[in-house]
Amino acid sequence: EQFATTDSSGNYLISGLIAGTYTVVVDATSLPAGVTVTGDPDVTKDGKTTVTLTAAQALTTANFGYQGNASFGDYVWNDLNGDGVQDATDLPLSGVRVFIDLNANGTREANEPFATTNASGAYSMTGLAAGSYTVAVDATSLPSGASQTGDPDVTKDNRTAVTLTSGQALTTADFGYQGNASVGDYVWNDANGDGGQGATERPMSGIRVFIDLNANGSRDANEPFATTNASGAYTISGLTPGTYTVAVDATTLPSGTTNTGDPDVTKDGKTSVTLAAGVPNTTSDFGYQGNGAISAIVFLDRDASGAQTSGEPGISGVTVFLDYNGDGIRQTNEPQTTTSSTGAYGFTGLIPGNYSVVVVSATLPAGVTQTADADVTMDNKTTVAVTAGATNTTPNFGYQGNASIGDYVWIDADGNGTQDLTEIPLGGVVVYLDLNSNGTRESNEPFATTNSSGSYTINGLTPGTYLVTVDGSTLPAGSTNTGDPDATKDGKTSVTLASAQSLTTADFGYQGVGSIGSSIWN
Known part of the structure; x- marks a missing residue:
């Protein structure tokens, strides 16, 4: 029985035949383990077919297809921190083509099978026969600016060799890539609530800012994040170009805070940003007013x-x-x-x-x-x-303070405005500093009450100008101001104190309306 063996391209040729009818059969013992015939020139999938040749005919329709039961995959990810490890908060990379590099030239040819990663970053090449393959990532499908950081072997070259056995599902052909885009950068206590970063407004540390992949407003375990430092700064780096929802984790905010500064018009603690390769986005700042x-x-x-x-x-x-x-x-x-x-x-x-x-x-x-x-x-x-x-x-x-004002109120019996030796002091009179110049003593206005010697002192004062005033309600009825430090007889005077000064010139005299008199006789 004549035979031929397929070459590296799967082609075979049995030549030198004469016209006639032949049964063309695939030798099952030469097939890779675990394969199943799926393509046969006739309707029966049995690895053989009958052909009739005419003289000098070159028949090329005796093609047979076989599906293997092995596969490989399964993940391409955005390795944010570049450590080559699939961390919980690393992001999947979708839309990346992974192919079998048949000629090992690193470029996908039209005849080379491929799979494209889904939204979860997963891919799978199925129906493969047992054997050795070069699995490669199509660099033209990677996000701009991405650098390889994770590879199944030690060489970061976007490819790896795998050997499949019959029925094997190999899931170790994973590839990681770090982007060169980033988002940040500040969270602050917007004390005045104006949404602007005031020069004297305090940074907020310990606040988590995250990429809200599912836009549900809550940080999930797989969503990348950064925590603000003592300066209120944060950066989520290693990202690939794309549009992201940047959100503040409300569970990390101090109690009683309200979002007053947000990159967009909606004060909801989140914003959408579009990142370009190699460009740090530093506009995602959030301000919070406390209560x-x-x-x-x-x-x-x-x-x-x-x-x-x-x-x-x-x-x-x-x-x-x-x-x-x-x-x-x-x-x-x-x-x-x-x-x-x-x-x-x-x-x-x-x-x-x-x-x-x-x-x-x-x-x-x-x-x-x-x-x-x-x-x-x-x-x-x-x-x-x-x-x-x-x-x-x-x-x-x-x-x-170390300054004081005093010091005497007397009965100016003769009304001459002078403290005569025979004139007596006036006790129980309140003298105060009229801070608001309204002529009425308020509870916060310093005062002193004259003692039985008519003396008073308002001490502990600071330097400044004061309106020293006699509280008329504490004077004897009918008395008239006749002695006053200034020319106006109104029971008040303005004085200016220096540090440590003891001013003793604020004296006030009052003449009464009563008198005593009669006669003396022999």
Whole structure:
């Protein structure tokens, strides 16, 4: 029986035949193990066919097809960190062609079988016969800028050799590629809620930002992420070109925060970005406003009691800041405020955490000594805890001045405005500093009451100009101001104090309307 053996291209030829009828048969013993005939010139799939030759005829229709029962695959992935290992958060690469490189030239030819990775990065070449194959990735189908980092063998050349046995399903022909695109880069505490990154707004650390592959708003185990560092920065790198949904993991945000800064118009903590090869995208910044606050006061602690009591006003114009790095010196990125006319100050929009509150001593009035601090150390600073939805009102700072005003109120019996030797003091009269110049003593306005000697002293004051005023409601009925430090007899006068000055010229005389008299006789 005549025979021929197929060449490397699967072709065979039995020549020198005369006209006649022949049965052409495939020798099953020469077939690879496990194959099944699937192509036969006649309807019966039995590996043989009958042909009739005419003289000099070259018949080329006796073709036979066989399907193997072996396969290989199965995965091509975006190796984000370039370690060559399929990590849980590495991404699949879809649309990549993997082929059998029959001529081992690294380029897919039209006759070379291939498979294309699906959305999960999986591929499979099935129906193969037992044997050795070169499995290769078609580089023209890879994303732009991708570099190979994972290969079944030690050589990163987009291909590997595999040997299949009958019925084997080989799943180790996996290939990893790292992209050169990235997305970032900042999450911050948008304290004023304006959506802009203010120079004094605090970065937010420990916040997870992830690629939301299924757009469900929650981070799943397979979704790549990065965590913001102490500077609020993050980068998800090694990505391939494409469109991604970048989202903030809400479970890592401080309690009580609201998204106020978002790259798109919708404040939902996520945004869509399109990445190009080799181009870092640094526009995915997110701002969050907290609902915590600090509200307190800087006050004149005249009696050095450590607490603000009646007659102790706030100190205006004092700078207070949040000392993020704890060095006691205000940096340009640290928020500051100035106390109001009542000494009040505050910081709003804060996220939960501990804050170091510092008074800038250079902005305090000259000559003051600290007497009140939220902690036991008089060092112009204190650390307070801010919780979600609450206002911390404890960081009050008190300072005692070293200046004073006095000192005498008397009965000016003759009404000449001069303290005569025979004129008596007026006790029980309240003298106060009319801070708002409204002529009525308020609870925060410093005061003193004349003693039985007519003397008074308002001490613990800071340098400045004060309107010293006699509280008319504490004067004897019918009395008239006749002695006043200035020319106007109105029971008040303006004085200017220097640091450590003891001013004793604010004296007031009052003439009564009563008299005593009768006769003396022998």
